[in-house]
Structure formats: structure tokens, C-alpha cells
Amino acid sequence: MAVRLKDIAQDLGVSVVTVSKVxxxxxxxxxETRERVLKRMKELNYRPNLAARALVTGRTCTxxxxxxxxxxxxxxxVAKGVSKVxxKMGYSLLIASSEEDAQLEQQELEQVLARRVxxxxxxxxxxxxxxxxxxxxxxxxxxxxxxxxxxxxxxxIGVDDEAVGAIATEHLLEQGCKxxxxxxxxxxxxxxxxxxxxxxxxxxxxxCPAAGAIVIGRTGDETGEVSGYEAMQKILALWPRPxxxxxxxxPVALGAMRAIFDAGLRVPQDIAIVGCGNxxxxxxxxxPLSSVDQDSLAIxxxxxxxxxxxxxxxxxxxxxxxxxxxxxxVRESSLRTQH
Amino acid sequence: MAVRLKDIAQDLGVSVVTVSKVxxxxxxxxxETRERVLKRMKELNYRPNLAARALVTGRTCTxxxxxxxxxxxxxxxVAKGVSKVxxKMGYSLLIASSEEDAQLEQQELEQVLARRVxxxxxxxxxxxxxxxxxxxxxxxxxxxxxxxxxxxxxxxIGVDDEAVGAIATEHLLEQGCKxxxxxxxxxxxxxxxxxxxxxxxxxxxxxCPAAGAIVIGRTGDETGEVSGYEAMQKILALWPRPxxxxxxxxPVALGAMRAIFDAGLRVPQDIAIVGCGNxxxxxxxxxPLSSVDQDSLAIxxxxxxxxxxxxxxxxxxxxxxxxxxxxxxVRESSLRTQH
DNA sequence: TTGAAAGCGGTACCAA
DNA sequence: TTGGTACCGCTTTCAA
Numbered sequence: 174m175a176v177r178l179k180d181i182a183q184d185l186g187v188s189v190v191t192v193s194k195v196x197x198x199x200x201x202x203x204x205e206t207r208e209r210v211l212k213r214m215k216e217l218n219y220r221p222n223l224a225a226r227a228l229v230t231g232r233t234c235t236x237x238x239x240x241x242x243x244x245x246x247x248x249x250x251v252a253k254g255v256s257k258v259x260x261k262m263g264y265s266l267l268i269a270s271s272e273e274d275a276q277l278e279q280q281e282l283e284q285v286l287a288r289r290v291x292x293x294x295x296x297x298x299x300x301x302x303x304x305x306x307x308x309x310x311x312x313x314x315x316x317x318x319x320x321x322x323x324x325x326x327x328x329x330i331g332v333d334d335e336a337v338g339a340i341a342t343e344h345l346l347e348q349g350c351k352x353x354x355x356x357x358x359x360x361x362x363x364x365x366x367x368x369x370x371x372x373x374x375x376x377x378x379x380x381c382p383a384a385g386a387i388v389i390g391r392t393g394d395e396t397g398e399v400s401g402y403e404a405m406q407k408i409l410a411l412w413p414r415p416x417x418x419x420x421x422x423x424p425v426a427l428g429a430m431r432a433i434f435d436a437g438l439r440v441p442q443d444i445a446i447v448g449c450g451n452x453x454x455x456x457x458x459x460x461p462l463s464s465v466d467q468d469s470l471a472i473x474x475x476x477x478x479x480x481x482x483x484x485x486x487x488x489x490x491x492x493x494x495x496x497x498x499x500x501x502x503v504r505e506s507s508l509r510t511q512h
Numbered sequence: 513m514a515v516r517l518k519d520i521a522q523d524l525g526v527s528v529v530t531v532s533k534v535x536x537x538x539x540x541x542x543x544e545t546r547e548r549v550l551k552r553m554k555e556l557n558y559r560p561n562l563a564a565r566a567l568v569t570g571r572t573c574t575x576x577x578x579x580x581x582x583x584x585x586x587x588x589x590v591a592k593g594v595s596k597v598x599x600k601m602g603y604s605l606l607i608a609s610s611e612e613d614a615q616l617e618q619q620e621l622e623q624v625l626a627r628r629v630x631x632x633x634x635x636x637x638x639x640x641x642x643x644x645x646x647x648x649x650x651x652x653x654x655x656x657x658x659x660x661x662x663x664x665x666x667x668x669i670g671v672d673d674e675a676v677g678a679i680a681t682e683h684l685l686e687q688g689c690k691x692x693x694x695x696x697x698x699x700x701x702x703x704x705x706x707x708x709x710x711x712x713x714x715x716x717x718x719x720c721p722a723a724g725a726i727v728i729g730r731t732g733d734e735t736g737e738v739s740g741y742e743a744m745q746k747i748l749a750l751w752p753r754p755x756x757x758x759x760x761x762x763p764v765a766l767g768a769m770r771a772i773f774d775a776g777l778r779v780p781q782d783i784a785i786v787g788c789g790n791x792x793x794x795x796x797x798x799x800p801l802s803s804v805d806q807d808s809l810a811i812x813x814x815x816x817x818x819x820x821x822x823x824x825x826x827x828x829x830x831x832x833x834x835x836x837x838x839x840x841x842v843r844e845s846s847l848r849t850q851h
Numbered sequence: 852t853t854g855a856a857a858g859c860g861g862t863a864c865c866a867a
Numbered sequence: 868t869t870g871g872t873a874c875c876g877c878t879t880t881c882a883a
Contacts, residue, residue, distance in 0.1 A: 174651055175628070177860060188870045193862065201868055220645070224563045224572060225860035228875045233563060235606075235627070243595070244588045252582050256609050260616075265623050268573075270595050277599075284604050287559045288574070289514070307557070312513055347843045352665050395736045454793040457766050459800075517874060529856045532878065540852055564876035567859045 176217045185209055196221060227289065235265050236480060237285035237293045241273040246302050246452050247469045248296060251318060254473020255294060262481060264291075271298050279304060286311065293478040296320055300360065314483035316476045321362040326492045327484065330476045332467040333496040334363050338370020340501045341419045341447040341465050346378055348509045350417030350445055354386040356404040356429060358421035367449065371419055390425055397421075401428025409436050416444055417507075423448040423455060423464055430460065430506070446506040449499075461504035468497050515556045519736045520563045523556075524548055535560060566628065574604050575819060576624035576632045580612040585791050586808045589655060593812020594633060601820060603630075610637050618643060623637060625650065631819040635659055639699065643677075653822035660701040665831045671806040672835040673702050677709020679840050680758045680804050682787040683716055687848045689756030689784055691723040695743040695768060697760035706788065710758055714715065724750050729764055736760075740767025748775050755783055756846070762787040762794060762803055769799065769845070784846040788838075800843035807836050 178196070182189045187206065194202050195210040202210075202497030213219075227233040238255055240248040256266050269285055271278035278298050285293065288307070293308060293315040302325045308315050316328040338355075345353050355371045368387070375381060387408050390400035399422060408415055409432065420426035426448030433444055438445055441459045448455070451466035475495050483490065517535070521528045526545065533541050534549040541549075552558075561788050566572040577594055579587040595605050608624055610617035617637050624632065625647070632647060633653040641664045655667040677694075684692050696702030696708045707726070714720060727746050729739035740759060747754055748771065759765035765787030772783055779785055780801045787794070790805035814834050822829065 174656060175860095179860075189861080190870050191868090192861095194869090197862085203868060218649070220622065222567075222860050223626045224566045224628055224877090226862075228561075228562045228860080228877090229862045231875080243582075243591050246585075249583045252607070253609060254847045255747060256582070260620070263605055263623070265608070265627060267604055268591070268595075269604070270592060273809060281599070283559065284602070287562045288604060289561060289563055310557070416803060427793070431796070452793070454766070454791070454797070457770070457798065458793070458796050459798045461798075463696075472878080514876095518876075528877080529854055529879090530852085533853090536878085545852080564859090565878075567861085567876080568878045570859080769867060818882050 175222070176219045177222070178219075180215065181210065181213050181219060183466060184213055198243070229366075232291055233289050234263055235267055235288065235290045236477070237267045237288070237296045238267065239269045239271060239278060239281055239285065239293070239297070241271050241278075241296055241298045243268065243270045247319070247450055247467065250469035251296070251473035254470040254475075255477040258477030258481070259476050261344070264481070273277045273298050275299050282308075284433070288312070291484045292316070294318060294476045294480055295303040297322075298361075301439050312489070314489070315479060316480050316483070318472055318476050319363060323362075328479055328492045329494045330472050330479060330494065331363075332472070332499050334366025335370040335373065337449055337465045337467070337499045338367035338372075338419065339374040340370070340499060341367075341449065342371045342374035343377075344463070344501055344507060345417040345419060345445055345502065346374065348417070348441075348445055350415075350509075351416040352383060352386070352412070352413060352415045353380075353414035353419060354369055354388065354408045355382065356388050356390055356418060356420045358390055358425070360496055364421055367419075367421060383411070383413075383415070386415060390421060392503060397424025398428035398431070401425035402432045403428075405429035405432035406436075409433070409438075414444075418444060418446050420446065420448045423450040423452045423462060426462055426464070426506075427458070430458075430462070433458075440506050441509050447501075448506075451457075451502050456504060458506075460506045463504045463507035464502050466502050468500070471497055515558045515562070516561070517558075520549065520552050520556065520558060523552055528731070551686055571630055571823075572628050573602055574606055574627065574629045575816070576606045576627070576629040577609065577632070578608045578610060578611050578617060578624065578632070578634045578636070580617075580622055580635055580637045582607065582609045586658070586789055586806065589808035590635070590812035590815070593809040593814075595735050595812075597813050597820070598814030602777070603820070612637050618721070621647075625652070630823045631655070633657060633815045633819055636661070641821070651828070654818060655819050655822070656726045657815050658702060662701075667818055667831045668833045669811050669818060669824075669834040670702075671811070671837065671838050673705025674709040674712065676788055676804045676806070676838045677706035677711075677758065678713040679705075679838060680788065681710045681713035682716075683840055683842065683846060684756040684758060684784055684786060685713065685782055687756070687780075687846055689754075689848075691722060691752060691754045692756040692758060693727065693747045693750070693754035694721065695727050695729055695740060695747070695757060695759045695764050697764070703760055706758075706760060722750070722752075725754060729760060736763025736772070738769035740764035741771045742767075744768035744771035745775075748772070748777075751817060753783075757785050758773055758785060759785065762789040762791045762801060765801055765803070765845075766797070769797075769801070775800075779845050780848050786840075786846050786849055790841050794841070797845075799845045802843045802846035803841050805839045805841050807839070810836055 269281035296319040455462040608620035634659040787803040794801040
């Protein structure tokens with residue numbers, strides 16, 4: 174059905190090898206032959222079968238991207254960033270979504286590995302490093318994004334999560350909050366890092382989290398809003414009631430805000446809120462949400478670049494950890510001192 | 513590096529063919545041999561090279577998905593829906609983003625075709641049908657989503673855009689709006705369909721769009737919000753000033769709302785707004801946005817299912833057009849009659 | 852039940 | 868400058 178090298182070779186009475194060389198711009202082909210071949214390729218709309226090429230070269234020119242949730246704007250932007258970088262290099266992107274499920278992720282990973290991608294970029298929903306060992310066994314270059322794993326010396330691109338937590342908390346302190354709660358996320362590095370940053374910032378000011386002021390959302394991102402709502406209800410029941418809350422991410426912050434409104438309280442006058450992720454609708458909310466921006470597009474681009482680099486430099490380099498600096502975007506939800 | 517059939521065969525002193533048969537659950541292998549092979553496969557953590565298999569079977573078990581913008585929640589959800597369906601069938605998804613650029617889309621399409629995907633799902637940013645002819649030449653099954661093309665008898669999954677426009681406009685009329693404007697999108701089927709639905713609904717009530725009441729946003733989705741802001745400014749300059757606006761999509765509606773607020777007017781009291789897309793933050797906006805839901809997840813699932821169906825049934829079936837029914841989600845931005 | 856041989860569409864190597 | 872040959876990892880066909 175599809176046109177093959179052989180078809181072109183037969184048409185022109187040359188060998189397959191000659192055509193193959195023209196295809197790859199080898200220098201040892203006469204200008205005339207080259208022209209003829211090129212012309213015929215255009216006519217027949219020839220496209221090399223990359224699967225066949227991959228079989229012999231050992232390179233698929235395909236990269237795998239495994240994320241917990243494509244619909245989450247953070248990962249969608251990461252994908253966009255990766256895609257942008259790969260496009261220039263003729264690479265394609267195989268995307269798998271784990272739906273924040275460790276087992277499903279394993280399964281998807283198997284699929285991607287079976288397709289012999291040249292490198293892998295993963296925002297993992299795993300809790301153990303077992304699957305990464307498996308990848309290392311295959312000598313397959315991989316780059317972790319967003320979530321790190323302790324005890325795993327791997328390439329990593331992400332935001333400095335401690336800085337995220339510290340920046341957000343410092344800001345709330347500056348705004349005059351005296352009693353700052355934190356709605357934290359699941360047991361993954363992003364959540365733990367932000368929690369630690371929150372603690373550090375309080376500590377710098379000689380403060381400690383009050384009893385019950387650190388609440389864990391029921392789940393991860395997927396139902397962040399529900400989780401944030403429930404967590405905030407617990408915080409509202411505290412006495413004294415906190416006057417500021419740093420939320421693990423924006424969906425959680427939205428849920429928290431809803432709980433505050435439902436309780437008849439105001440943001441930021443009664444309770445100031447800061448989220449994380451700077452989702453693109455934050456500015457348009459009922460009360461525009463202050464949020465820590467992670468520059469997800471840049472994370473995707475850096476990850477793509479690093480992965481390409483790893484593919485080229487055969488020998489495994491010393492793992493690199495690139496931290497993108499977080500940036501606080503101040504909006505109304507945390508502004509208590511403007512007037 | 514990677515384990516091959518041959519390695520297992522040599523280890524066990526059987527032939528490659530035998531191992532291959534075990535791999536694919538052929539019945540003509542003794543239980544004992546099967547056990548031994550299976551055991552060794554587990555031990556070596558064997559994964560068949562799908563590229564090699566594809567070369568001989570002619571099936572890559574890979575599907576291509578080309579969308580204008582992965583970050584747009586509509587397409588992200590479509591991707592999720594497709595992915596969900598494919599996962600069950602052992603298919604992987606090659607995703608390419610055209611960034612709403614027709615030329616880039618062509619380029620990405622070439623890449624995807626070169627990878628010999630078994631089928632293609634496209635939300636196209638093209639204005640001509642030329643590239644689809646190319647796909648048809650390859651006898652490659654494809655399914656269009658979201659955007660249709662007149663004069664192209666292709667498989668299509670999407671929402672009934674005329675119904676979208678009609679439902680939204682009818683609702684505004686019911687809410688007592690007398691002078692309804694429309695911010696339309698670019699020259700693609702979704703935009704044209706919604707515009708037509710808007711016209712039809714007005715017509716049913718013996719009305720016509722007022723002069724200047726149909727404004728075209730500067731661009732597509734990408735900068736929808738800016739586009740909506742600018743378009744709304746033009747509408748605000750009209751006399752008499754419209755009291756309701758149906759917007760091509762939610763980002764545009766958000767921009768429009770911002771323009772209304774900046775002009776010192778209220779939503780919905782002065783101007784009621786309905787968008788389209790039911791993006792997941794609509795409920796959390798400063799004024800929660802009424803919007804027509806397109807069930808993008810279902811669109812993705814149907815598209816994936818149809819594509820798989822096309823792959824199986826060799827002979828090209830009569831093109832199917834599946835319309836998902838839109839549903840209006842009423843929120844505060846259009847509620848003028850509640851009290 | 853098992854396996855030898857051919858071949859999928861390319862590339863690499865070396866000889867002509 | 869050109870092309871013969873072997874081979875990438877797997878499946879298919881058919882004979883043993």
C-alpha cells in the first residue's frame with residue numbers, strides 16, 4: 174500500500190541502497206541521480222517507514238511522556254513544552270496518562286517501553302522507586318519531572334518546592350497573618366517539599382504551625398477541589414480560627430475558598446489564601462487567587478532538552494537536577510494590606 | 513541490550529518460533545514448553561519489540577491524535593477519553609499539537625504518518641481539505657473531531673454546534689434578553705455552526721441580530737480571552753447596548769466579562785453572558801459562567817471507539833457522523849429571572 | 852508439537 | 868559513485 178524504497182529503486186532502475194542514501198543526504202551520490210530520486214519521491218509522496226528504520230538503527234526517534242493527568246493544566250503545559258522542543262528535532266511524543274494510579278502507570282510504562290522509545294519523561298504517581306530501577310536496567314535515559322524520589326539519583330526537572338512553600342508563607346506573614354494553616358497534599362515530594370517550606374518560613378519568624386493547622390487533603394490533584402473544601406471545613410472548626418491558608422495547589426485553594434464563602438466568611442479579610450500552580454483562570458475567579466507560579470512550560474522544555482541531550486551522549490551522565498525558580502503572583506485572595 | 517526472543521530461545525534450547533508462539537498464546541505448544549518459556553520471559557523481564565512486530569504485521573497498534581492545543585481543556589479531555597479507550601486494547605497514543613497553525617499541523621501530520629499509525633484522530637486547524645485527501649490516499653482510517661469540513665465525507669465526532677448556538681440563545685431569550693449579541697469565532701465549522709444556531713433561535717422568536725451585534729473575535733481559542741475582551745468593547749459601544757451575549761467559547765466569555773466589569777457594568781443585571789465548553793472553573797468565577805457543555809470526554813471516547821472499529825473492519829465503511837448532544841449549564845452569569 | 856526459511860522496510864559495511 | 872549482502876527482531880508459512 175505505502176510506497177517503499179524498493180518501489181522507487183525499481184522505477185528508476187537503481188538500487189535500494191542508492192535511494193536510501195539520497196534519503197539520508199549521503200554525499201556519495203551524483204547530483205543527477207539524486208535529482209531523479211528526489212523527484213520520484215515527491216511524485217509518489219514517499220515517506221520512510223520509521224518503524225523499519227528504528228529496527229536497524231536502534232533509534233525510534235520517539236520519546237515517551239507519562240503524566241498523572243493530562244487534563245491538569247500543569248501537565249498539559251509540560252506536554253506542550255516538551256512537544257515544542259522535540260518537534261524541532263524530528264522527534265514524536267508518545268503520551269500516556271496514569272490517572273494518578275500507580276498500577277495503571279506501571280501498565281502504561283510497559284507499553285511505552287515495548288515501543289522502544291529513546292527516552293522517557295515521567296511525572297510519576299509511584300510511591301516506590303522500583304519501576305525506575307527497571308527503566309535503568311534497560312539503559313533507557315529518563316527524566317523525572319515535578320515529583321522527585323528520595324534515594325533515587327535521577328535526572329530531575331521541577332520547581333524548588335521548599336521555595337514554593339516558603340514564598341507563599343512569607344507572603345501571608347507579610348500580609349499580617351498571625352495564624353497560618355496549610356492544606357497539604359499526598360505523600361509525594363511536591364507536597365512534602367511545600368510543607369517543609371511552610372514550616373521553615375514560620376520558623377524563621379519564630380512561629381510554629383498551630384495544633385490542627387496542617388490538614389491533609391483526602392486525595393491528590395484529581396479531586397483537589399472537593400479535597401480542599403473538606404480540608405477547609407476542618408480548619409474553620411479550629412479555635413482560634415486561622416487567618417491565612419497556604420494550599421498545596423490551586424484546585425485545593427478553590428475548594429477551600431468555596432468552603433470559606435459557604436461559611437459566610439470573606440477572602441482575604443477573614444482568611445487570606447495562596448495557592449500554587451498559577452492556573453490560567455486564577456485571575457478570573459470570584460476572588461482572584463494569589464498563587465505560586467511554577468512555569469510549567471519551561472519545565473517541559475528543559476525536560477525535553479535534557480532528554481535529547483541524554484540520548485546523544487551515549488554514556489550515562491551524572492544525573493542533573495534542574496530547579497525552576499517559583500514566582501509568587503499576588504492577587505486579591507491574599508491582599509490584606511493594600512488600602 | 514534489550515532481551516530478544518532469540519535470547520530466550522537459546523537459553524531454553526528451543527527455536528525462536530516456539531517462543532514467539534508462546535508469546536502470542538498459540539495453542540500448538542505443549543503445556544510444559546509453554547511453562548518453561550513463560551518462566552524465562554518473566555525472569556528476563558522480556559518485552560517484545562513492537563516496532564519489529566509492526567514491521568511484519570503491518571500494524572503498529574499506535575494511534576495518532578492531532579489537536580490544535582493540548583492545553584485547552586477541551587482537547588485535553590478529548591485526549592483523556594481517547595487514551596482511556598485505547599488503553600484497554602493495548603494501543604498507544606501519539607499526540608501532536610499544531611498550536612492552531614495549519615502549516616505546523618501539516619508537518620506534524622507527516623511525522624505521524626511516517627510512524628505508520630493504524631488510525632488518526634484529528635481536530636484540524638486547516639482551512640482546506642487537501643491534507644485529508646492525502647490521508648485517504650494512504651487508506652488510513654481517520655476520524656475528525658470537533659471541527660468538520662464541508663465537502664468532506666469523513667467520520668466525525670463532535671457536538672451539534674447549531675444546537676449549541678440555539679440552546680444558548682433560547683436561554684438568553686427566556687431570561688428576558690431583548691437584544692442579544694454574539695461574539696463568534698474564526699472560520700471553522702464550530703464557530704459557523706454556533707453562529708447559525710444563534711441566528712435560528714432569534715429567528716424563531718421573530719428577531720434578527722441587530723447591526724453590529726455579531727462581532728468576530730480576533731483569533732481562535734489561544735488568545736480567546738484577549739479576543740473576547742476586545743470584541744466586548746465593540747459591543748459595549750453599540751446603541752442600544754445589548755443586554756445579552758452568547759460567546760463562542762468560555763475563554764472568550766471570560767474576556768467579555770472582564771470588559772463588562774471594566775466598563776463598570778454588572779453581569780447578569782446589565783448584560784447576561786453564556787459561554788460554551790463548560791470549563792471546570794466556570795463555577796468558581798467572580799460571576800459563575802453559564803455555559804454549554806460539550807462532554808469532551810465522551811467525544812474522545814466515541815472517537816477512539818470509532819477509530820478502533822475502522823481499523824478492524826478493513827473495508828472503509830460509510831462515514832459516520834456522531835453528534836453528542838450539548839447541554840446547557842445555567843449559572844449566575846445568565847440568571848436574570850431568579851428572584 | 853516443533854522449527855527452518857523467507858521476508859517485513861529499511862541501514863551498514865564493504866567491494867566493485 | 869554505486870550496489871550486493873547481511874541483518875535489525877519478529878511473524879508467517881509450511882514441512883518435519
